[in-house]
Amino acid sequence: xxxxxxxxxxxxxxxxxxxxxxxxxxxxxxxxxxxxxxxxxxxxxxxxxxxxxxxxxxxxxxxxxxxxxxxxxxxxxxxxxxxxxxxxxxxxxxxxxxxxxxxxxxxxxxxxxxxxxxxxxxxxxxxxxxxxxxxxxxxxxxxxxxxxxxxxxxxxxxxxxxxxxxxxxxxxxxxxxxxxxxxxxxxxxxxxxxxxxxxxxxxxxxxxxxxxxxxxxxxxxxxxxxxxxxxxxxxxxxxxxxxxxxxxxxxxxxxxxxxxxxxxxxxxxxxxxxxxxxxxxxxxxxxxxxxxxxxxxx
Amino acid sequence: xxxxxxxxxxxxxxxxxxxxxxxxxxxxxxxxxxxxxxxxxxxxxxxxxxxxxxxxxxxxxxxxxxxxxxxxxxxxxxxxxxxxxxxxxxxxxxxxxxxxxxxxxxxxxxxxxxxxxxxxxxxxxxxxxxxxxxxxxxxxxxxxxxxxxxxxxxxxxxxxxxxxxxxxxxxxxxxxxxxxxxxxxxxxxxxxxxxxxxxxxxxxxxxxxxxxxxxxxxxxxxxxxxxxxxxxxxxxxxxxxxxxxxxxxxxxxxxxxxxxxxxxxxxxxxxxxx
Numbered sequence: 067x068x069x070x071x072x073x074x075x076x077x078x079x080x081x082x083x084x085x086x087x088x089x090x091x092x093x094x095x096x097x098x099x100x101x102x103x104x105x106x107x108x109x110x111x112x113x114x115x116x117x118x119x120x121x122x123x124x125x126x127x128x129x130x131x132x133x134x135x136x137x138x139x140x141x142x143x144x145x146x147x148x149x150x151x152x153x154x155x156x157x158x159x160x161x162x163x164x165x166x167x168x169x170x171x172x173x174x175x176x177x178x179x180x181x182x183x184x185x186x187x188x189x190x191x192x193x194x195x196x197x198x199x200x201x202x203x204x205x206x207x208x209x210x211x212x213x214x215x216x217x218x219x220x221x222x223x224x225x226x227x228x229x230x231x232x233x234x235x236x237x238x239x240x241x242x243x244x245x246x247x248x249x250x251x252x253x254x255x256x257x258x259x260x261x262x263x264x265x266x267x268x269x270x271x272x273x274x275x276x277x278x279x280x281x282x283x284x285x286x287x288x289x290x291x292x293x294x295x296x297x298x299x300x301x302x303x304x305x306x307x308x309x310x311x312x313x314x315x316x317x318x319x320x321x322x323x324x325x326x327x328x329x330x331x332x333x334x335x336x337x338x339x340x341x342x343x344x345x346x347x348x349x350x351x352x353x354x355x356x357x358x359x360x361x362x363x364x
Numbered sequence: 365x366x367x368x369x370x371x372x373x374x375x376x377x378x379x380x381x382x383x384x385x386x387x388x389x390x391x392x393x394x395x396x397x398x399x400x401x402x403x404x405x406x407x408x409x410x411x412x413x414x415x416x417x418x419x420x421x422x423x424x425x426x427x428x429x430x431x432x433x434x435x436x437x438x439x440x441x442x443x444x445x446x447x448x449x450x451x452x453x454x455x456x457x458x459x460x461x462x463x464x465x466x467x468x469x470x471x472x473x474x475x476x477x478x479x480x481x482x483x484x485x486x487x488x489x490x491x492x493x494x495x496x497x498x499x500x501x502x503x504x505x506x507x508x509x510x511x512x513x514x515x516x517x518x519x520x521x522x523x524x525x526x527x528x529x530x531x532x533x534x535x536x537x538x539x540x541x542x543x544x545x546x547x548x549x550x551x552x553x554x555x556x557x558x559x560x561x562x563x564x565x566x567x568x569x570x571x572x573x574x575x576x577x578x579x580x581x582x583x584x585x586x587x588x589x590x591x592x593x594x595x596x597x598x599x600x601x602x603x604x605x606x607x608x609x610x611x612x613x614x615x616x617x618x619x620x621x622x623x624x625x626x627x628x629x630x631x632x633x634x635x636x637x638x
Binding site: 088091092094095096098099102103104105106107108109110112113152155156158159162163164165167171173174175176177178179180181182183184185186188189190192193199200233236237240256269291294295297298299300301305318319321322325330333334337340341344345347348351352 | 366367368369370374375378379381382383385386389390391392393394396397400439442443445446450452458460461462463464465467468469470471472473475476477478479480485486487508511512515566569572573574575576579580593596597600605608609612615616619620622623624626627
């Protein structure tokens with residue numbers, strides 16, 4: 067009989083399921099999670115249940131709330147798509163090629179997770195904002211800005227505009243796809259691509275028929291993680307874009323502003339939608355992880 | 365993994381495109397933080413980070429980080445140990461619950477704590493009133509919010525590492541008479557050390573840099589509930605860019621340091637594994 071089978075038989079191998087110490091620790095950990103995570107969730111759900119459905123609908127369909135939710139969803143989707151493209155590209159070059167600065171580039175990928183959003187936001191603003199180090203290039207007085215004005219682009223603003231919202235979200239969610247795809251690419255031998263190539267496939271065919279099917283679960287996981295994070299992004303968006311109603315005001319900023327004006331009902335309604343969105347994506351991501359494990363097992 | 369030297373235009377173009385994107389979105393901003401911080405000279409830099417509101421904000425950030433990180437390290441170890449070693453009903457629920465703080469918006473997290481502890485209309489308004497302890501718009505609320513936001517990091521990193529620990533080694537130690545603690549310290553811990561360090565670093569970086577959830581429960585009272593990230597926001601909005609970037613560079617250094625340690629741990633991990 068193996069040791070593992072004896073576990074749980076009292077008095078033979080310690081560390082089995084019996085034992086008060088183990089029970090006490092499980093109880094302690096459960097209590098911690100329930101109190102710390104469960105209670106706040108319950109408070110939000112309670113506040114939501116106290117709102118009659120018509121009132122909830124009325125709060126969500128107010129012009130500003132609806133536009134904020136719409137903007138969050140479209141900007142987060144666009145940012146996740148951009149990062150899916152560039153994430154795949156970055157993972158590909160980091161895994162396959164030798165080039166100067168490769169290690170630095172690999173380390174830089176994680177920076178948006180480590181660097182506080184506020185810090186990144188003021189730096190992006192100082193770089194690309196109006197009059198910023200790079201942003202001044204398209205000031206109407208600057209030569210490039212003058213040229214832009216000549217072709218009809220007069221008010222180019224990369225931060226206080228919808229572009230700024232997307233930029234904030236692209237920055238915040240950059241690592242997800244790269245880090246999801248990298249290990250999968252590392253596991254695919256370059257010989258696989260090379261043999262497809264030798265057998266006469268074009269690079270596009272090799273990518274579509276050989277690589278993409280294997281990368282799809284990882285790409286989808288990275289995309290969903292980026293989408294969830296983009297929807298919830300607050301710090302970068304609020305500082306970078308200046309919260310212009312109907313233009314750059316996202317749903318998270320909307321919740322904050324409702325709360326500041328003591329409109330707790332309005333904040334609750336949009337918070338519930340955001341919570342539902344992150345729960346839905348969480349379920350999706352766990353489902354994708356299952357798909358991913360199965361596709362690797364085959 | 366075998367790296368190739370890029371030959372021909374295609375690969376070189378791909379590398380150039382990837383690196384340009386990374387430079388514009390990540391590298392230039394981080395350089396800007398440090399260039400701007402020191403652009404007015406060392407004296408101005410020192411003045412900005414030693415003015416009383418900045419010092420207070422730094423102390424507050426350190427205090428709540430020093431509460432959140434050790435607590436979530438201990439409980440993270442405990443939770444991951446239970447998940448990896450015991451089977452119980454509701455395991456999937458616990459795992460999902462652990463992911464929640466990572467995917468839920470920080471603003472919603474902050475607002476949930478307001479709904480719990482606000483003296484006007486919180487779920488525990490009466491208890492808060494009777495006890496006389498201020499929770500929201502005070503340090504306890506900041507610490508609680510930070511605990512919520514940083515709960516997953518250690519647990520999520522250590523859990524897979526614990527699953528990989530050879531059970532035979534732990535069982536052999538126990539059979540040879542080692543206490544559960546001794547077994548953990550001498551047998552289990554060496555296996556999970558890289559993951560643990562990784563988790564603690566991610567947890568610390570998030571704790572120091574948290575902004576959204578904190579800004580809801582803080583009330584942003586200067587010299588009382590203003591953390592360093594909130595101080596950076598305030599000084600920047602008050603057009604004191606030099607002070608904002610000086611304090612931002614402190615936060616940026618923590619981020620770079622954490623990246624450095626992460627890279628070292630990962631490197632060591634790769635060497636250890638065949």
